[in-house]
Amino acid sequence: MHKKIVIGSLLIILVLVNWSIIGKEKHLVEGKEVYLEVTPVDPRSLMQGDYMALNFRLGDEVYQALPKTEDRRQWRHDIAASDGFVIASLDARNVGTFKSLYIDQPLSNKEILLRYRVRNGTVKFATNAYFFQEGNGKIYEPARYGQFRVDDKGELLLVAMYDKDLKELGVNE
Incomplete structure (x- = not known):
């Protein structure tokens, strides 16, 4: 009996993991391509190898737009750990820039919703x-x-890093 429970649980886990992988692959293929400007830092993680810490200019602009306490120096406590959506305007190269925080307003065809x-x-x-x-x-x-x-829900997946001319880094190196 225990063997059947273990095998059944394992099969359920494998199905869920594969379903998630299929969803991410679909997101990578069908998702709208958007470029966000980063302000990178290149630290070294001894346990994880090399990585680049990322901060997005759009995130700094969202921070400035979020409601603050009356003295304007701190976020209100109720948004200190929250999720939301921002509207980004897209230029001809699909580079996204801050337009406004999303409050159920309609989007134009050169705007995208980002979570x-x-x-x-x-x-x-x-x-x-x-x-x-x-x-x-x-x-x-x-x-x-x-x-x-x-994707159509505003969820983002990071695909690659690009230079100032939108040339992909790390290919054919």
Whole structure:
């Protein structure tokens, strides 16, 4: 009896994991391509190898737009750990820039809805780090944009890093 429960549980876990993988693959293929400007830092994680810590200019602009306490120096306590949506305007190259926080207003065809998360006093989009093969830090130093795929719910997946001319970094290196 215990063997059947273990095998059944394992099958359920495998189905759920594969369903999640299929969903992420679909998101990567069908998601709208958007570039967000980053302000990278290149720390070294001894346990995880090399990575680039990411901060997004759009996140800084969302931070400025979020409601603050009356003295304007701190976030209100009720949004210190929250999720929300921002409207980003897209230029001809699909580079997203801050337009406004989303409050159920309609979007134009050159705007996109992006989900953000406020955690530990920071606005985050999808991830706050980009991992790369150990020893390849120099390749990613010119990074100025993160390429994302955005689904119809505003969820972002980071795909690759790009330089100021939107040339992908780390390919054919």
